[in-house]
Amino acid sequence: MSIQITTSFVEQYSSNVTMLSQQMGSKLRGSVDVETINGKNAFFDQVGVTAAQIRTSRHGDTPQIDTPHSRRRLSLADYEWADLVDDVDKVRMLIDPTSSYAKAAAAAMNRSIDDVIITAMNASASTGVAGGTSTALPSTQKTATSDQSDGLTIAKLLSAKKIMDDNDVDPSLKRFIVCGPQQISDLLGTTSVTSADFNTVRALSTGEVNSFLGFEFIMSTRLNKDATNTSDRLVFAYTEDAIKLGMGKDISAKISERADKSYSTQVYYCMSLGAVRMEEKKVVQIPCHEA
Numbered sequence: 001m002s003i004q005i006t007t008s009f010v011e012q013y014s015s016n017v018t019m020l021s022q023q024m025g026s027k028l029r030g031s032v033d034v035e036t037i038n039g040k041n042a043f044f045d046q047v048g049v050t051a052a053q054i055r056t057s058r059h060g061d062t063p064q065i066d067t068p069h070s071r072r073r074l075s076l077a078d079y080e081w082a083d084l085v086d087d088v089d090k091v092r093m094l095i096d097p098t099s100s101y102a103k104a105a106a107a108a109m110n111r112s113i114d115d116v117i118i119t120a121m122n123a124s125a126s127t128g129v130a131g132g133t134s135t136a137l138p139s140t141q142k143t144a145t146s147d148q149s150d151g152l153t154i155a156k157l158l159s160a161k162k163i164m165d166d167n168d169v170d171p172s173l174k175r176f177i178v179c180g181p182q183q184i185s186d187l188l189g190t191t192s193v194t195s196a197d198f199n200t201v202r203a204l205s206t207g208e209v210n211s212f213l214g215f216e217f218i219m220s221t222r223l224n225k226d227a228t229n230t231s232d233r234l235v236f237a238y239t240e241d242a243i244k245l246g247m248g249k250d251i252s253a254k255i256s257e258r259a260d261k262s263y264s265t266q267v268y269y270c271m272s273l274g275a276v277r278m279e280e281k282k283v284v285q286i287p288c289h290e291a
């Protein structure tokens with residue numbers, strides 16, 4: 001009878017863990033282009049900019065336009081999380097979807113998704129026929145260094161918007177800003193109470209609205225600091241198709257007994273994913289000073 005009860009607990013918990021992981025979504029996953037990937041690597045071909053030619057004569061030769069092509073490589077990496085529960089009382093607790101084990105596993109996986117996306121924004125992208133060329137985010141895609149002693153300001157947001165607009169980025173594409181809590185506080189602190197922007201920024205800080213100057217704001221504490229200027233937090237502006245997130249295997253959970261571990265119950269999570277920046281012109285780095 002006790003064995004049947006244990007089996008029941010495991011099946012009940014497995015169902016609840018799967019539901020909990022789906023509800024605890026990544027903050028950034030919904031802001032990027034997600035695609036299912038088969039295999040270790042995936043390649044994405046791109047067509048560049050061309051120009052039309054003026055026709056100068058009747059019955060002349062048809063012009064041959066050499067359309068530029070480029071390619072990006074996305075490589076998958078495997079992630080996993082596991083822990084053992086070797087106490088009968090803890091096994092009974094596992095049917096509760098709010099169990100600390102379930103929360104820890106789901107949160108770890110989703111944080112990793114955000115980390116992969118953030119890394120792709122700033123890291124060199126694998127380009128070329130076989131993906132053997134590294135393409136860095138150019139300095140032209142970074143806001144001016146003259147105001148790096150400041151936190152996030154409206155001037156920096158306008159600068160990021162101008163960089164995208166100068167690049168002819170399609171205005172119909174959704175634009176995002178991923179920043180930390182300090183940057184929202186900076187915006188509120190540098191905006192005059194009498195300014196027309198003050199109420200919007202205040203609503204942004206309280207979560208009443210999530211958009212400002214054409215950007216949808218996403219709050220994240222996963223952003224890295226600049227490796228050189230360690231007091232600067234690297235905030236990013238990007239479009240919805242700027243980052244490709246490849247999912248080889250979405251988050252999955254397995255709950256099972258381990259005969260080799262005195263029949264302890266193992267909570268196991270795994271996933272396979274990778275990300276790559278698809279176009280430098282659609283990503284802007286905004287260094288923001290933090291005291």
